[in-house]
Amino acid sequence: MAFGSAASKIQRMSEFALSLGDSVFRTGDALGMLAYDASERTDLMLAPMHSRGAGVMMAESLARARADQPSTAGIFQACSRIAGKQALVFLASDFHAPLEQTSAALDLLSHAYVVPMVIWDEVEPKAPEGEGLLALRDIESGRRRGLWLRPQIRRRWEDAFAERREALEKLFSSRGVRPFYMTGRFDADALSRYFFEAV
Structure with a gap:
């Protein structure tokens, strides 16, 4: 997630967090964040809160984040925190890690409405x-x-x-979810269209 031509994927995720924070605050919902690399990243965790600043806190944490551990093995540990809960979950990653890890995480999130956000750089x-x-x-x-x-x-x-991409489509469709591909800057209108099409 540290790779990027114009900006890193983590920076792109930070842009999304800012936009998400504004949207969630307007609807009156709570917003939180879990993160992982080789293990759960509690330094980036944000407990769910109703706050205008939640998105800003998430974006700033992501902007400062260092990707020191080249692994996504912590996805299961992080997702265990919300296993069995009903929520809207944005699972943001470039999904270059083994898909078995993602599959296990999706099992934990079976009660949630999951939006896999596939973040790829334009040049990848x-x-x-x-x-x-x-x-x-x-x-x-x-x-x-x-x-x-x-x-x-x-x-x-x-x-x-x-x-x-085909493997990701197959994995997500088998769970009844559709990925949102984010290539380049976050486009709020494209995400809105994603939800309208889902309805």
Whole structure:
């Protein structure tokens, strides 16, 4: 989630949190936040509250967050806190982690109305331009390696993203939920259309 061309995915999530805070306050509902990486991130947790500033607090916490642990194993621990509760849950992630983890979390959230927010950067689905040796650094592990970029690798890169999207669609539709794809800046109108289409 630390990756981003114009802004990191966490910064994009922060934009969403600000907008969500305004919307929830106007409807009079409570708003809270759970977070995770390798384990539950209690430093980012916000207990549900009725406050005009809830979205601002969430956005500021996310803006300061450091993605130190390259794992999403804590998703089950975080979602356990709201297991069995009826709520509107925005499950925001780039969903590049093993889907078994997401599946287990969805089991815990079976009583909630879940909106999976798939946050991808604009440049992710397309392989870089040009050919030749490309120096890469894994943003989560920090490891460096080289990749010889050629037409076959470019096709595999783009096919991998298409396959991931298909796998996500299959997982979410099997649970009766539809993902919201957020590529680039958060678009409140697009999310409104998502809910109108669901109705």
